Amino acid sequence: MAKLPNRTEMLDFDFSLPPEGWMDTKTEFKDGMFCHAVKPEKLETVGMPNAHKWSASDEDWGLPENWKEIILQGMADRLEKYRSFKLFMDVCVRCGACADKCHFYMGTGDPKNMPVLRAELLRSVYKRYFTRAGRMFGSLVGARDLTEDVIKEWWYYFYQCTECRRCSAFCPYGIDQAEITIMGRELLNLLGLNTDWIAGPVENCYMRGNHVGLTPPAILDNVEFMMDDLETVTGHHFEPSFNRKGAEILLVCPSGDLFAEPGTFTFMGYIMLLEHLGLDYTLSTYASEGGNFGFFTSNEMAKRLNSKIYAEAERLGVKWILGGECGHMWRLMQQYMDTWNGPADFLEQPVSPITGTVFENAASTKMVHMVEFTADLIYNKKIKLDPSRNDDWVVTFHDSCNTARGMGILEEPRYIIKNVCNHFYEMPDETIREKTLCCGSGSGLNAGENMELRMRGGFPRAEAVRSVVDRFGVNMVANICAIDRAAMPALMDYWNPGVGIVGTHELVGNALVLDENDHRTMNLRQEELPSARKEKEIADAVAAVNGPENGEGGAA
Amino acid sequence: MRIVGPIIAVCALAGIAWLGTGPLSLYTLFGVIIPYCAFAAFVVGFIIRILNWGRSAVPFRIPTTAGQEKSLPWIKQNKLDNPSSKAGVVGRMALEVLFFRSLFRNASTEKTEDGIAIGSAKWLWLFALIFHWSMLIIVLRHFRLFLDPIPAWITALEGLDGMFQIGLPVIYLTDLGIVAGITFLFIRRVVVPRIRYISQTIDYFPLVLLFGIALAGIIMRYFTKVDMSAVKELTLGLVRFTPQATVTEPIFYIHIFLVCCLLVYFPWSKLMHAGGIFLSPTRNMANNSRAVRHVNPWNYEVKKHTYEEYENENWEKMQALGLPLDYEHVKEEEPPAEAEAGAAEGAPEAANTEDSEG
Known part of the structure; x- marks a missing residue:
């Protein structure tokens, strides 16, 4: 390299x-400016x-x-x-x-x-x-x-x-x-x-259902691992179901959220929320990918990979589909899926079981974006939130290209973030919303061997982040895109060290108050919460007054 | 050559018209035959191009969304930059065609030593707007030559255009506007390095041609003063199919010959953006494809990896996990499942997976 x-x-x-x-x-x-050439086996598997x-x-x-x-x-x-x-x-x-x-x-x-x-x-x-x-x-x-x-x-x-x-x-x-x-x-x-980095996930997604090639045991293992972590943080044990027939909702996420940090924290956020609401939902190991590297290959390949979602929704007999945070996945759900693989007349118009809101904008495709679903919950005051749990983070929001210019989901994530965080600042106007700047790694360019290209392509975005770091002390970039979560940590480490990347539903998961006994000391990353730190400081102070021999333990 | 070539070409065209109507006095050729042919070529060419575009399918609904989409009822939709209805699309197109909405977003990006700076840049928008509006009004004003009696709206338009009452004959604002617009657009192409780098001969040529037309027109109106009654006799004659080319001033023929060249050139050049913009799928479609299904006329069946195949390939693993199963397991002679067992442990492809893909 x-x-x-x-x-x-x-x-x-x-x-x-x-x-x-x-x-x-x-x-x-x-x-450093291009990806490896595709290995022929990968194309052969899918018949390219x-x-x-x-x-x-x-x-x-x-x-x-x-x-x-x-x-x-x-x-x-x-x-x-x-x-x-x-x-x-x-x-x-x-x-x-x-x-x-x-x-x-x-x-x-x-x-x-x-x-x-x-x-x-x-x-x-x-x-x-x-x-x-x-x-x-x-x-x-x-x-x-x-x-x-x-x-x-x-x-x-x-x-x-x-x-x-x-x-x-x-x-x-x-x-x-x-x-x-x-x-x-x-x-x-x-x-x-093709490039190897695109053809690999395409082959994986075609054969195994997701880009990273997770088999059913790997998916369940990863999820179990995350649920253990959630139990550590919240004291609650959650057991999401897989491939369950008769559920009301099929949840489709980008597989990056099952695979690596910080995407996994976002996934934990989805599950906490849905379990807390007692929703009748299931995940699928077959339709275990919302993203679609086929779209970076050919229209036909994209359609072939996308077909699993409706097929699985029909097989499981769900009423509608809920989709996680992912950029290009959502451009396809909005502008392509129904045309490719619809009509989804075996599904019903999505209705939030909690608020009764009818999602009219999804009347035909029958798929709702997680941030639409959550924004509706917050607006109708159906969940209790404690934004102070995110107080260590000064947050800005990076619109992903596809949700901004291929959909127009701009306000929903901002509404959510403002409700789950106390410190939110926008980047300059020329760099957000419909004018948002790309992370530099979209459309299948998030490989390792083209790192220079990625750092250069992401530079304008990093510059915009830097401006809010300098002005407001921003230390966390929120997003609704799995590629951002995968690619931007490296971008920030290079241009703005110390700035982290967070999925919007990780912020929700942190702020979500599960019940009156939900006194957490850690966020989903198992970092100490500001409130816990303060309590400790007070305890230390008290201990210091009481006598040095007791204080040592607290200071450690 | 990319810049000088078009200038030479337009001068040559003007020269042809001068030669033909000065020394050679071919008034009927330049006043009647060529204009008829050029107009026919324009109309036929324009229609062919539009039909040709129209023949291509619009498989997907792909508006570029430039504002908040229609979502929950309490979230304010940006109905013009992200329309979800026909009316919204009409509004968006009107803003685009009449006021160059997208170009109004323009900003300029400069590289500084350790970063980049994005600044406002409305000049292109302003001069493009001045140029196009001037051109439209000038074309509309010219209808006075083809209509008898002259409709009131043309007289009103002329009054408005010459409202400052400067000079005699009164100077039209649009005459100034079109010259200013063309000059700006031309100089910008020559002077701004980036724009010069992307500019081709075919980008300079229409500008020079239009400049030639405007110049000849201005000379006629403000300086040499052609015989307007003879001009009107010819233009009305053209409309009534009884043309009489009694005008003798070559400057008039230079003007209309260059217009004829423009008419012939128009449909086969980038100038067709004038028609193309109405067909642009990123602008003329509503962003409602989740609410209303869009049909692709050439949608076809594709090969898929079905759940049944997937379940069969993963049957033992899925059974061991207690996942619900739909089908009887069909064993192949050499089950490949074992070979892949390692992958079940965690992250297959880990070797080339620096970041995860989403």
Whole structure:
């Protein structure tokens, strides 16, 4: 793995431009800026085409003989199937409004990371083969031939885009680089050119039900472990059920929440809340993933992975589905799932059993976001909260790209956080809500070998965090995204050491008062609560007055 | 060359018109035949492009949401930036088309020594708006040449446009606006390094062409003063299909020849953003796909890994855990379950899993 540059080295760039045009600049594969090439077995398991051994650093990528034909046919198909693709190829005027909106551009200064140029990488080929002007006038109208170097360039730069849609919010025609990257990656996948980091979770999710490849015993073990921890913290023992038929609600989470900190604390938060409410819900080992790395591969693969959720809801006979905190998972639940695998007419319109609220915005998909569910509980005063338990944390909220620009869940998490925390501060306006900056690791880029890319891509977000660290002493970034929870601890360690990452439902879990005897001394991370610390201090003070021999124990 | 080329090209086009109507006096060709052909090419080309886009499917409902979505009743929805109804979409599109809502968000990002700074940047929005509105009003004003009697709304528009009553003939604000707009957009492309880097010949050409048109028009109106009655006779004749090209000033023909070039060029160029914006799926769709199912016309069956297969592959493990089972276990000749037993202990893939994936 490439050595990670230090801060000074990382920031030693500017927005100056090379003298030669972008078409004449050959792609330089820089270590730390790209992921490993996919191993063929992973593609074979799920039946993806042209699986073969190759490496990005090789001169010869071992493309199939008719690779050009495959790409051009692939483009022709997709131009028919996606109006977005065709239109976005045609209407860009290169006004440049998007150019400096991309976090990868801001963090690398590489001009091909301007969304407009990332799109031109593909648009130039579109013009050459699909427009009369391009066939006739070539480079005069921005067209160029499709060569193996172009394929390599696509691969390098379409995997330097997190499909965050920030550029799309600023584009006067709504051109969405995410759509173009999605098409670009689909085309690359026709040639067997995925990354290993994406293909691995896809294979796992297809065969075992979740990205991290947890088998049923592993899932149950992990959950049991978490429930033991919860018992330590709260004194209550919870036993969530799995694959239980006849439950009212199926809970689907990103598998990251079952796997590693701090996601596991978020999962503990969900379970505490649902168990406390006495909800009739179950989890599934088969539909044990809400996220979908298939979406970073191809539309078809995404649909195949997503199909488990409705299938399992139907098999278990639940009434509706509740979904955990995850960014791209929720873009898909909102904008794709019902279209792919619906209609979900075997389910019922979701109604909160506690408040009676009918979730009208989920009338067709029948899936409710956990923060909608919890915000409704708090608004209707159905749960008792003690925000002082989160008093050690000065919190800010990082909107994840997908829930912000692919849904518009902006107020719900803020409402919750303000009810479960006493210290909440917003980052600058230009960096939150619909203008939120990506963590730099979305859309399957959260690998280890491309750490430099991730640190650069996440730099603008880290800068925004730094500004609230300096002004308000923020030490915790809340989110509703499993990729954030997985990827941002490393980002904060690099740019803002000492700042932690927390799922919104971990904050809820901490604040949730289970009953009148719920006097906790620890948060879900088993760190001492401020109240407990104070009690101890008082006890120490009392002990100090009473005599030194008693005081020692307390001070230890 | 990307910048000079278009300037030379537009000068050459103007030269052709001058040559054709000055020395050669081909008034009917430049005043009648070419305008008819150009107009037909524009209309047909425009329709072909729109139909062509329309032929492509819209498989998914993918609005870019730029505000709070419709959610719980007590949460205020941003109905224009994140519409959930047709009316909301119409509102969003109107804001987008008439006032460039998205461009209004524009900000500029600068790299500082140890960070980045995001600042306000409304100039592009302002000048783009001035340019497009000026152009629209100018086009509408030109309808006075094609209609007889002249409708009151055109007279009113002219009055408004010349409301400061400066100069004689009265200077139209839009004439100033279009020149200012084009100049800004052109200079920006030449001067701002980033924009210069992404600009192509086809980005400069329409700007130069429009500038040529505006310039010829301004010369005619304010300086050389063409014979307006002859012009109106020609333009009304064109509408009534009884055209008489009695105008003799080459500057007039330069003006309309450049307009003809624009009309022919328009449908096959980036200028089609004017039509395309109405079809943009990230803007013209309601964000209601959880409430109302969107149908993909080419949705097809895909290969899935069913629960039955999953249960069978994990049957022994699931039974040992006491998980409910649906099916009889079908044993394969060599059960692969044992080989994977290690994975059950904790984290498979741990070797390449630095962070977990979500």
